[in-house]
Amino acid sequence: xxxxxxxxxxxxxxxxxxxxxxxxxxxxxxxxxxxxxxxxxxxxxxxxxxxxxxxxxxxxxxxxxxxxxxxxxxxxxxxxxxxxxxxxxxxxxxxxxxxxxxxxxxxx
Amino acid sequence: xxxxxxxxxxxxxxxxxxxxxxxxxxxxxxxxxxxxxxxxxxxxxxxxxxxxxxxxxxxxxxxxxxxxxxxxxxxxxxxxxxxxxxxxxxxxxxxxxxxxxxxxxxxxxxxxxxxxxxxxxxxxxxxxxxxxxxxxxxxxxxxxxxxxxxxxxxxxxxxxxxxxxxxxxxxxxxxxxxxxxxxxxxxxxxxxxxxxxxxxxxxxxxxxxxxxxxxxxxxxxxxxxxxxxxxxxxxxxxxxxxxxxxxxxxxxxxxxxxxxxxxxxxxxxxxxxxxxxxxxxxxxxxxxxxxxxxxxxxxxxxxxxxxxxxxxxxxxxxxxxxxxxxxxxxxxxxxxxxxxxxxxxxxxxxxxxxxxxxxxxxxxxxxxxxxxxxxxxxxxxxxxxxxxxxxxxxxxxxxxxxxxxxxxxxxxxxxxxxxxxx
Numbered sequence: 001x002x003x004x005x006x007x008x009x010x011x012x013x014x015x016x017x018x019x020x021x022x023x024x025x026x027x028x029x030x031x032x033x034x035x036x037x038x039x040x041x042x043x044x045x046x047x048x049x050x051x052x053x054x055x056x057x058x059x060x061x062x063x064x065x066x067x068x069x070x071x072x073x074x075x076x077x078x079x080x081x082x083x084x085x086x087x088x089x090x091x092x093x094x095x096x097x098x099x100x101x102x103x104x105x106x107x108x
Numbered sequence: 109x110x111x112x113x114x115x116x117x118x119x120x121x122x123x124x125x126x127x128x129x130x131x132x133x134x135x136x137x138x139x140x141x142x143x144x145x146x147x148x149x150x151x152x153x154x155x156x157x158x159x160x161x162x163x164x165x166x167x168x169x170x171x172x173x174x175x176x177x178x179x180x181x182x183x184x185x186x187x188x189x190x191x192x193x194x195x196x197x198x199x200x201x202x203x204x205x206x207x208x209x210x211x212x213x214x215x216x217x218x219x220x221x222x223x224x225x226x227x228x229x230x231x232x233x234x235x236x237x238x239x240x241x242x243x244x245x246x247x248x249x250x251x252x253x254x255x256x257x258x259x260x261x262x263x264x265x266x267x268x269x270x271x272x273x274x275x276x277x278x279x280x281x282x283x284x285x286x287x288x289x290x291x292x293x294x295x296x297x298x299x300x301x302x303x304x305x306x307x308x309x310x311x312x313x314x315x316x317x318x319x320x321x322x323x324x325x326x327x328x329x330x331x332x333x334x335x336x337x338x339x340x341x342x343x344x345x346x347x348x349x350x351x352x353x354x355x356x357x358x359x360x361x362x363x364x365x366x367x368x369x370x371x372x373x374x375x376x377x378x379x380x381x382x383x384x385x386x387x388x389x390x391x392x393x394x395x396x397x398x399x400x401x402x403x404x405x406x407x408x409x410x411x412x413x414x415x416x417x418x419x420x421x422x423x424x425x426x427x428x429x430x431x432x433x434x435x436x437x438x439x440x441x442x443x444x445x446x447x448x449x450x451x452x453x454x455x456x457x458x459x460x461x462x463x464x465x466x467x468x469x470x471x472x473x474x475x476x477x478x479x480x481x482x483x484x485x486x487x488x489x490x491x492x493x494x495x496x497x498x499x500x501x502x503x504x505x506x507x508x509x510x511x512x513x514x515x516x517x518x519x520x521x522x523x524x525x526x527x528x529x530x
Contacts, residue, residue: 010506065506065510077517078510078513078514078517079510080510080511080514080517081514081517081518081521103506104506104507
């Protein structure tokens, strides 16, 4: 299954496109004033890097401050939950995560 | 926010009109030769109702101007005078209004429709030191009589009877204060009638609140909090009975027809402490959009005691004395922990949401301690977030929303795991 994650932060927008084997494409770009446009461009470019079209992506999860601004997202989840799930997947012994973001910092 | 699906009750929609009428009658008080009392804390309203005295509960006023989004300009007047922005935002609203009278400061245009009449006297129950300080400030700057009633904090589990003699004396002094400053004796027949209505209100309210235990819940705690404007605000008057009877009938009809407040109720939450009044509508939608029914908010109940068994209309002064022996916001932490543990079970609570107001630290100072203890005893998680009850400047949407939504995501995940899902 091809899926994508879109993290629209207050300063940076990050997109990854991945499948079962790992990351196929990724983009990091300044969010700027127009977060929806930035999200669209980043998603398009990440798909292009993965040599895929947007229609090939079956699941899109949006997170970050701008997560509600992604109309094509299958789901929007807070970055707190995404961080927790992500680090649990990569290294399940980790119990504390510090997110130093553009707008605020969190300890999870 | 995802699509909001909510079935709101019709009866709470009457609260706006009732609240507006209450405040209109208050503003016209002096035109009708009625005295005006500014109240702070859980002061019993009934003696004032019995003497045709118009009153404002300044904390209710603070909630009203916050919900109507006109609090900031009146806060500025108090802040310009020197009150810290970290001071209670309810009290900043009250002091701002007082200064308009004391220093002939024009009421800001946005606040004009919500202007209070100048008080003839102040009555304060000492549930909060800042409130007492403010009552004394009003006395000095407005040159009006002020009564501070000792609210009897319970430091341990103690029989209410032990506090009764002191409470009785306090209520007699309160009545004497009103008589002296109104210039008329207390009408004890009216006082008895008001106690009878208060008792009826308490019975009706309890019968409504019991249905918050139903699964799914037929109404949310937001609606009960709003209903304080239809019930508690009119305590001792027929309007409170009309409102609460209508609410009871509507809720019972819902239960009969199996209508849920949140049709896709996925989790049930408890809200601890005051509401974020500038954002009450937004908060209701935020939780509803994630299938979370906020079913219980102790603050909507426990700020007003209404102990049915001791509300005897035949002995109204004694009934008032019993009321003030047992104000739930003035009881020790162990009592709160026990009552919350009981509520978690009775209301089938999946999570506790603690609002820690930036400008009210004294009363919820033990919030992290008691929520942690309740969580340990029940296994139910909690989150504490910082905002404010009346000052919109202390609400950070990104920070608050993210924390609350993440909390709901966590509960959903826990419930799925408990059922054997991912």
